[in-house]
Amino acid sequence: MAEAIVAQNVTKDFVLRRHKTFKQMSVAKMRGQETVNRFNAVDDVSFTINEGESVGLMGLNGSGKSTLLKVISGVMKPNKGTILTRGRIAGLIATGAGFQNSLSGLDNIFLNAAIYGLTEKETKAVLDDIIDFADIGQFIDQPVGTYSSGMSSRLGFSIAVHVDCDIFLADEILAVGDKPFKRKCMTKMEEIRNSGKTIVYVSHAAASVQKMCDRVIALEKGRLLFDGDVDEGIRILDYGDEDGDELAADDAELGADV
């Protein structure tokens, strides 16, 4: 089977600027301090994801999951190593879609679809489905800046699932949605998975990863900690075990609902 995503020694560093102004910078220079400081948010990560696989990307806060998704989607470029992908990539990265706040929901649908590479005709063909799925009623004509965070991720998710992509990236899509929408999302994601598309799914909810994915990639401080079986991955990350009460309850709820 063909590869969908190939990552080879992918490293993405960020510059931490300690000193912002000219004055601060010259003082630091005179004292011989470093003015820029780099750290690797994604550090030497390699993996291959085949077409049709659905992979859960897990790790603690700040472990580099969203950064890795940005590298896969092409928003960011790795400093070292290479990333190769096949076909159209759509999805939600780092909670919330890339919207233009001053534009209406409708205009944003067209703009986002065009960025994904759809033509005007293709967009019009799925427009009703997108609006129906997002289900935000009359607010579709209002500026996106006035939306609640749940509403804008509903719209973003709805656009992303309707653009007929080859690779679907989902970063904590369930974080802000309400329960009925979470259920709808999970159903839709399963539909996408069953249609043979590649999915990279970021979530802290072990139950939903268990349900959705057939492989887990875990990051720790930007490094690849684990790549393999779902249950083992979740165990290594300690999700669900210690201080499990709250988490387990959360997951159980999700699992029961979906």
Added chain:
Amino acid sequence: MSEATLAHGSTEDAELPPLVPPSSTLGLLSVFRRRYLLKLLVQRELSARYEQSFLGFLWSYINPLSQFFIYWYIMGTIMGAHKSVENYPVHVFSGLIIVHFFTETFGAGTRSIVRNKSLVQKMPLPKEMFPVAAMLVSLYHVIPQMFILLLVCVLTGWHPDLGTLIGGVLALAILMCFGTALALVFSVANVFWRDFGSLVGILTNFVRFGCTMIYSYDMLAQHAGSLRWLVLGNPIAVACLLFQRAFWAFSTENPQHTIKHEFPAHLYHQGVFALIAAFVALLLAQWFFNRFDERIAEQI
């Protein structure tokens, strides 16, 4: 991907899209390949440039017109330019249109990437789109101003020749390239240090006074001596002269006399050089843009 490709597996490999780096773009070339996206961005820029304002797009006329009246009254009437430059209002206005096109491209282009922060952070698209869209929006605003200019020219007895067309198009082409070049460089610089946004205001002032708009070429030649090459070496000033030759010169009493005495001797040659220089500037700007492109999404 369809069921069919799945079923046939690797035999259908040739039909699959290729494995490519997801962030690869061809810079300005990708911008022109993705014309539909560019069109959407231009449309939204057109409505967004003056969003939340009651007069809306009228501001793009109020702005140059107010400048026009200031120059017309202060330079023309108080300083006496009406007497020394024939048909002075048309002289100012034809220069103003082209200079304003440049300053708008420069200003809006510089802010363009930062303004689209939320898109840049989350969606992969060639970021050159934004400065180019800003340039096209400014170009669009030139159209109605041209109608006003043509009307005034016709009323004051204008007889265009073929050089009018060539000069006008050449002037616009120079500034489309040069404006985009500066917008590219400043838009990316503005992501890292917002100081560049403030610098634009100062540079814009230099541009306004560095062009033969409120003073004539004749005055410049008399006073500036060899310093006038500082002005003539500037593609914006050359574009301004070309535009004035196209419109103002032909609205004067004796166009041939005006062209001979009020313009540099080899204006069209200079125009072609300016176009080449602007194009080279565009290539350099693209190179500069590429160098910093990958840090834009995280630094913005």
